[in-house]
Amino acid sequence: MPDPLAALADIDDAEVDRDVPLSRFTTWKVGGPARYFIEVRTQRALVQALGVCASAGLPVRTLGNGSNVLFSDSGYRGVVLRLTGELALVETGVLKIAAGGGAGLGVLVAGASRTGLAGLEFAVGIPGTVGGAVMTNAGAFSGSCASLLERVETIDLRGESRVHEGFKNEYRSHLVPEDEIVTSATFVMAQAPKEEIRERADSFMRLRRQTQPLGKATAGSVFKNPAGASAGRLIDECGLKGRSLGAARISEIHANFIVNEGGATAADIHALVEHCRDEVLRQFGVGLRDEVVHLGEPIVTTQR
Secondary structure: OOOOHHHHHOOOOEEEEEEEEHHHOOOOOOOOEEEEEEEEOOHHHHHHHHHHHHHHOOOEEEOOOOOOEEEOOOOEEEEEEEEOHHHHOEEEOOOEEEEEOOOEHHHHHHHHHHOOEEOOHHHOOOOOEHHHHHHHOOEEOOEEOOOOEEEEEEEEOOOOEEEEOOOOOOOOOOOOOOOEEEEEEEEEOEEOOHHHHHHHHHHHHHHHHHHOOOOOEOOOOOEOOOOOOOHHHHHHHOOOOOOEEOOEEEOOOOOOOEEEOOOOOHHHHHHHHHHHHHHHHHHHOOOOOEOOEEEOOOOOOOOO
């Protein structure tokens, strides 16, 4: 099969490279090379890239800000896509705000705050993109994406456009099918004084700083909270806070976060994840479900 690199490189409004270390693009700062790494700036470029990938039989994964994901040390033997340019723009309207799937949540929250649109303050400090937030129904402080979403536009892996409306507000649930790429999302907002919005966002950010290892190399929460319980509290009650393997450590601030203290491997992190899962199941009979997505070749660990 011909190398698809040339066909990908011919796409206008796209940049493609080969064997790019994913550790440069993930908040955990781990991950081996992506076989192909593509940044697309327009919807047309995205459709063309997906067409080349489909013809070449290449698996495709969209990467936002690199949080909530663990790529293996051997990397990803397919195409990693990032949405930039017009696919990362934020536009405000009358009681609405629209954003490309590649827009950072911080940019979205700031845009809403500047124009007096309230409701997205819960997302302050979440290190993801709009597309990632839609795919996981990101939420905090009793707020969630689903409660504000009016419309989501996507493209499936065949390059066909889809529109989604009417979203069920379920904890950490996919709001659109997993095999579709979010190209834009529109949120319905409420008008409020700008100072009130800023104060609410600032209070949420202060709480995050007090309860989470912000500024550290983490991927956010490792596990979803079980019904009626806290994953972090269960891990803490197993006596695992501060437990380390290599340069990976379970945070002493919040046990549902694992920190790369410098030089950790994906295998180190994976081993700690599985150790937490095993101990919570053994001591409490509760099976923890991943919030972090594991990608790439299977991660094999020899110790825990």
